[in-house]
Amino acid sequence: AAPLVVAVSTSISAKKGLLIRNQANFEGARNLNAVVFDKTGTLTKGEFGVTDIIADKGYQKDEVLAYAASVEQNSEHPIAAGIIGAAKDKAISLNKVNDFESITGKGIQGKVDGKTINVVSPKYVLDNYLTFDRKLFSKMSEEGKTVVFVLVEEELIGMIALADMVRDTAKEAVRSLKKQGIHSIMLTGDNQKVADWVAKQLGIEEVYAEVLPDDKANQVKKIKEKGWKVAMTGDGVNDAPALATADLGIAIGAGTDVAMETADVVLVKSNPNDVVELVDLSRKTYRKMV
Numbered sequence: 001a002a003p004l005v006v007a008v009s010t011s012i013s014a015k016k017g018l019l020i021r022n023q024a025n026f027e028g029a030r031n032l033n034a035v036v037f038d039k040t041g042t043l044t045k046g047e048f049g050v051t052d053i054i055a056d057k058g059y060q061k062d063e064v065l066a067y068a069a070s071v072e073q074n075s076e077h078p079i080a081a082g083i084i085g086a087a088k089d090k091a092i093s094l095n096k097v098n099d100f101e102s103i104t105g106k107g108i109q110g111k112v113d114g115k116t117i118n119v120v121s122p123k124y125v126l127d128n129y130l131t132f133d134r135k136l137f138s139k140m141s142e143e144g145k146t147v148v149f150v151l152v153e154e155e156l157i158g159m160i161a162l163a164d165m166v167r168d169t170a171k172e173a174v175r176s177l178k179k180q181g182i183h184s185i186m187l188t189g190d191n192q193k194v195a196d197w198v199a200k201q202l203g204i205e206e207v208y209a210e211v212l213p214d215d216k217a218n219q220v221k222k223i224k225e226k227g228w229k230v231a232m233t234g235d236g237v238n239d240a241p242a243l244a245t246a247d248l249g250i251a252i253g254a255g256t257d258v259a260m261e262t263a264d265v266v267l268v269k270s271n272p273n274d275v276v277e278l279v280d281l282s283r284k285t286y287r288k289m290v
């Protein structure tokens with residue numbers, strides 16, 4: 001039978017909005033040295049709004065948006081919802097998409113009217129030696145905006161900038177963890193400048209940006225190799241390998257099913273500050289047992 005303290009803590013945790021899926025790993029939360037946070041959808045709300053559309057090569061802004069939004073209909077990334085929302089606001093009708101593919105950590109691809117459309121990250125564009133207005137790109141990134149690029153048949157036809165909002169509770173989380181001697185780290189697939197901007201708002205000093213999903217897991221492994229106990233907190237499909245690798249995997253309740261199925265604990269209220277509650281609760285629960 002489960003020890004009484006554990007049973008009690010389970011009902012307390014449910015009330016606090018913590019869904020504990022793996023009791024043994026939850027127990028280890030009392031000894032954490034570091035919490036790694038994904039950025040988009042975890043430290044930020046993951047509710048993107050389109051702020052700028054830049055059209056090139058003779059295309060109109062609405063055309064850039066229409067191509068992008070059409071292909072994004074197949075994606076569950078928060079960027080997709082932002083771009084589709086902007087198209088809807090402008091009453092732009094979306095086209096049918098064939099051969100959709102998601103390029104993990106880099107973007108998406110699909111065919112519209114027989115033409116291959118890509119909506120991709122800055123890294124993809126740089127890796128493929130495509131030219132663009134770097135000055136404008138840097139300016140938008142430094143303002144904390146996530147910029148994606150729209151390609152038609154490998155030709156870059158525009159940029160779409162999106163802004164997300166930092167969760168107020170994320171700042172509290174970082175501060176409270178620090179008080180408990182727990183180090184906060186950010187791990188994101190997004191651009192370095194955007195990552196730095198968000199980290200600065202939150203007081204996070206250690207940041208890894210432009211990290212692909214498998215590298216997220218590797219990064220967690222490296223931190224573990226220092227002899228640290230590490231928790232990973234994330235919401236996306238791209239966070240699943242890192243959630244599985246960490247000593248404690250924590251999923252945001254509003255995130256994807258894959259993240260929740262991989263995690264040891266789910267933050268039902270999607271409040272990053274509940275990581276602090278979780279550490280507290282494991283300390284209180286297991287202190288009594290030994």
Ligand code: ADP
Pocket residue numbers: 038039040041072075076077079080104105106107108119120121122146147148187188189190191211212213236238
């Ligand atoms: P994060 O770690 O911040 O959740 P991801 O690994 O999911 O980021 O994505 C990394 C980058 O890949 C994004 O910042 C974006 O540039 C690009 N990307 C991913 N999915 C999409 C999409 N559906 N549309 C456009 N770009 C995308």
Ligand code: MG
Pocket residue numbers: 038039040041042234235236
């Ligand atoms: Mg995310």
